[in-house]
Amino acid sequence: MSNPAALAALFSLILPGAGQIRSGHRSRGLIILVITLIIVGLVLWLNLSPASWLGLAVAWAANVWDAWLIAGGQRPKTALLALALALPIYVIGWQVTNIDLVRFFTSANRAAPVVRGLLRPDFFAREIDYGIAGNDFYLPCPAPADAESSAAPNGATVTISQNCGLPGETVQLTGQGFDPNQTLQLWWTNPVGAESRVRIFGEFEPFQVDENGGFQTEITVPNQRYEADNPRAHSLELRYIASQSSYQVTENARLVASRIGETIAQALMATFVGALLAMPFSLFGARNLMAGNPALKVLYYISRTVMNVLRSVEPLIMAIVFVVWVGLGPFAGVLALTMHTIAALGKLYSESIESIDVGPIEAIRATGANQFQIIAYGVLPQVIPPWIAFTVFRWDINVRMSTIIGFVGGGGIGFLLAQWIRLSEYRAAGAAIWAIAVVVIILDLISARVRERLI
Amino acid sequence: MLEVINVSKVYDDGTRALNNVSFTVEDGEFLVLIGLSGSGKSTMLRCINRLIDPTEGRILYNGQDITNADPRELRQIRRQIGMVFQHFNLVKRSSVLRNVLSGRLGYTNTLSSVLGLWSAEDKQKAMENLRLVGIENKANNRADELSGGQQQRVGIARAMMQEPTLMLADEPVASLDPALADSVMRYFEKLNQERGTSVICSLHVLGLARRYATRIIALKAGEVVYNGDPDLIDDVRFREIYGDEAVEHSLR
Ligand SMILES: Nc1ncnc2c1ncn2[C@@H]1O[C@H](COP(=O)(O)OP(=O)(O)OP(=O)(O)O)[C@@H](O)[C@H]1O
Ligand SMILES: [Mg+2]
Numbered sequence A: 001m002s003n004p005a006a007l008a009a010l011f012s013l014i015l016p017g018a019g020q021i022r023s024g025h026r027s028r029g030l031i032i033l034v035i036t037l038i039i040v041g042l043v044l045w046l047n048l049s050p051a052s053w054l055g056l057a058v059a060w061a062a063n064v065w066d067a068w069l070i071a072g073g074q075r076p077k078t079a080l081l082a083l084a085l086a087l088p089i090y091v092i093g094w095q096v097t098n099i100d101l102v103r104f105f106t107s108a109n110r111a112a113p114v115v116r117g118l119l120r121p122d123f124f125a126r127e128i129d130y131g132i133a134g135n136d137f138y139l140p141c142p143a144p145a146d147a148e149s150s151a152a153p154n155g156a157t158v159t160i161s162q163n164c165g166l167p168g169e170t171v172q173l174t175g176q177g178f179d180p181n182q183t184l185q186l187w188w189t190n191p192v193g194a195e196s197r198v199r200i201f202g203e204f205e206p207f208q209v210d211e212n213g214g215f216q217t218e219i220t221v222p223n224q225r226y227e228a229d230n231p232r233a234h235s236l237e238l239r240y241i242a243s244q245s246s247y248q249v250t251e252n253a254r255l256v257a258s259r260i261g262e263t264i265a266q267a268l269m270a271t272f273v274g275a276l277l278a279m280p281f282s283l284f285g286a287r288n289l290m291a292g293n294p295a296l297k298v299l300y301y302i303s304r305t306v307m308n309v310l311r312s313v314e315p316l317i318m319a320i321v322f323v324v325w326v327g328l329g330p331f332a333g334v335l336a337l338t339m340h341t342i343a344a345l346g347k348l349y350s351e352s353i354e355s356i357d358v359g360p361i362e363a364i365r366a367t368g369a370n371q372f373q374i375i376a377y378g379v380l381p382q383v384i385p386p387w388i389a390f391t392v393f394r395w396d397i398n399v400r401m402s403t404i405i406g407f408v409g410g411g412g413i414g415f416l417l418a419q420w421i422r423l424s425e426y427r428a429a430g431a432a433i434w435a436i437a438v439v440v441i442i443l444d445l446i447s448a449r450v451r452e453r454l455i
Numbered sequence B: 001m002l003e004v005i006n007v008s009k010v011y012d013d014g015t016r017a018l019n020n021v022s023f024t025v026e027d028g029e030f031l032v033l034i035g036l037s038g039s040g041k042s043t044m045l046r047c048i049n050r051l052i053d054p055t056e057g058r059i060l061y062n063g064q065d066i067t068n069a070d071p072r073e074l075r076q077i078r079r080q081i082g083m084v085f086q087h088f089n090l091v092k093r094s095s096v097l098r099n100v101l102s103g104r105l106g107y108t109n110t111l112s113s114v115l116g117l118w119s120a121e122d123k124q125k126a127m128e129n130l131r132l133v134g135i136e137n138k139a140n141n142r143a144d145e146l147s148g149g150q151q152q153r154v155g156i157a158r159a160m161m162q163e164p165t166l167m168l169a170d171e172p173v174a175s176l177d178p179a180l181a182d183s184v185m186r187y188f189e190k191l192n193q194e195r196g197t198s199v200i201c202s203l204h205v206l207g208l209a210r211r212y213a214t215r216i217i218a219l220k221a222g223e224v225v226y227n228g229d230p231d232l233i234d235d236v237r238f239r240e241i242y243g244d245e246a247v248e249h250s251l252r
Helices: A004-014 A018-022 A026-046 A050-071 A078-096 A101-106 A108-119 A251-284 A294-312 A315-326 A330-354 A358-366 A371-408 A413-422 A426-454 B041-048 B071-078 B096-107 B110-114 B120-132 B148-160 B178-195 B206-212 B235-242
Strands: A128-139 A148-151 A157-160 A170-176 A183-189 A195-197 A215-220 A232-244 B002-010 B016-025 B030-035 B056-061 B081-084 B166-170 B198-202 B215-220 B223-228
Touching (some): A018 A026, A018 A050, A026 A050, A026 A078, A050 A078, A101 A108, A108 A426, A128 A148, A128 A157, A251 A294, A251 A330, A251 A413, A251 A426, A294 A330, A315 A330, A315 A371, A330 A371, A358 A371, A358 B081, A371 A413, A371 B096, A371 B110, B002 B041, B016 B041, B016 B056, B016 B223, B030 B041, B030 B178, B030 B206, B041 B056, B041 B166, B041 B198, B071 B096, B081 B148, B096 B148, B166 B178, B178 B198, B178 B206, B215 B235
Parallel strands (some): B030 B198, B030 B215, B081 B166, B166 B198
Antiparallel strands (some): A128 A232, A183 A232, B002 B016, B002 B056, B215 B223
16 A cells, blocks of 8 residues: 555554554554543443444544544644544543433423422411311212212301212312302321322312302312222311411421521531631641741641641541541531641641731831730731631631531531431421521621621 | 941851941931942841841940840840831731831830730820821821831831831832932931931932932942942942942932
8 A cells, every 4th residue: 555644544443543653643643542442441341332332433533534634744633633532531421420311301390399398498387277077978889879968167068969989980069158268178088097188170289269158179089999899988078277377487497497506506616626726737837937947847747748638538528437436416517527627727827827928027026026026016917817717718618518517417407408308308408408598698798708808 | 336347147048248347337327328239238237136147247236235135135225226128017907006006015015015005105106106207197097008108107107116226227218209219218317317316228229328328338249348428429439339330310
């Protein structure tokens, strides 16, 4: 074969990058080879779908095309080659992370209860007393069905078009003498005593009495178990609101409030203790204070290392360790947050010591001030305001973190929230989420104000 | 009287910033140090109140040996010597008043000053000094809210709190524009003429030096190359001090 471009393309077709290497572009060829090998390895190892083979084919083809361009003396299209090589990686990433856009849209309705919980958080509720008007209903019919009327309290009457039947049959229900516009709910109680709401026109929603105090509605006999030769009495009840209290704070709202308080206190304790312990660390970790003496240098490196290691461990992981160590509850969370706070604040504190302006210190020394006076007038005014600002900001961060730490048993609001989510109590969970959001926003505003004033 | 006797300074990196410098300053003199950048002016001034320890030589102030003073004596000597800096060296976050009061630290009890308990007398003195430099209405502002010229006046007020008998000023007007420079220099002149305070001031503008100095000392590579009357610096001397390429720019 005499055409060098075609030959290079052939080389690269057999072994990606080979054509490029042959044309003298060694590093380019090697990079292509390594990337292609990684992709092939991933595709084989993870046993992925054909889509990733397609991606691989595109990358392979781009490599051949690149070899052809280079050997033919044309300008290689590096950006396009890079895109083609990245394509299979994206395809693999897509599959590995189980991205499923179809499910994302088709299952959107499953999020509805959660969203509903968020929209109707369980903060306030009123206590409702129900009045009851009941009819017996036999499943199946012991004798030919009959219409039956029964008296409800306050002189109202309810008439049912048949007093027995089978599941799925439609029954007419009419009523008179109710309070105009009253809301009614329909409940079914089976012989065992289990209660359930009855669908009205396919809906569980309560229905309304018209302005004359009457109603007419159609219900479907619910799917209750029955024995054909043994008719039993179920009961169909109309419940209406006889009286209701004004809105009151719910038990869950009280729980949320106390746990939010716990979370804030947790963050406060962790920030306070952490800030105190961060101070010595920051002094030892400040380069400008520790210069000179080799012993001080050693201290400097020790404290820097401790801070770096502590900071690299996520508080969530520390919380898991401390939950095992001291048991479930807020104390474990405080410990985890404190550890993280020491490291984070220690670093910030020592940075503000390092960035101290020596000019004023020199000027104050020149006035004949002693060491204590120099610290009080030259050093502290330079480091205290940023320290306060950092500390308040840390508190703000710690509140956020402590909500999360509750999820692994570290106490506070997160603990409750995790439980409620697991129990599908989305209205209670909604209340907790709202409370967290409000507290975080308020703290954020406060800490922003403080920082603005101090820095 | 300040006596500088054979002072040399070698920095840790081996730079010889001062080489066998000797001069005396009589009470009431207005001495200006001139010289190229790096000639050792700042080093000289800092050796006088021992912000830097000279490597060799002695410095006596009113007969007292500064170079061998123990920390307590040193603080007592320092409080008689005010110092003003090119970059003002104020504590930016502190109020103007607190900056000025800090000039009094050498005279106050440690505990009460650390707690910020200043006597009415000291506060009054601070306000007086601020009035003298024309910024008493800024007493409660943060120092960094002031303009450069105002900050330097705070620096002067701080030094005046020491009721110094000697005032050191290291390029006090180098970061100010020329018009402001003149007005700031006049505070030193006033201090010198009305209170008899000796002044040692480094300047890099020869015009200003001629206008305010009663005597000029020129440093070159850490050595004294001129010590005498300001008016006797002619072109030849000027080239000696600043190098052959230099051309004199005077103010105005
Ligand atoms: N801390 C230091 N360590 C090492 N060398 C220094 C130090 N401070 C100053 N020097 C050197 O000493 C020499 C004299 O410096 P000095 O600051 O006294 O000069 P200067 O006359 O004040 O100059 P300028 O007009 O630029 O302020 C210079 O060569 C300088 O680089
Ligand atoms: Mg200097």
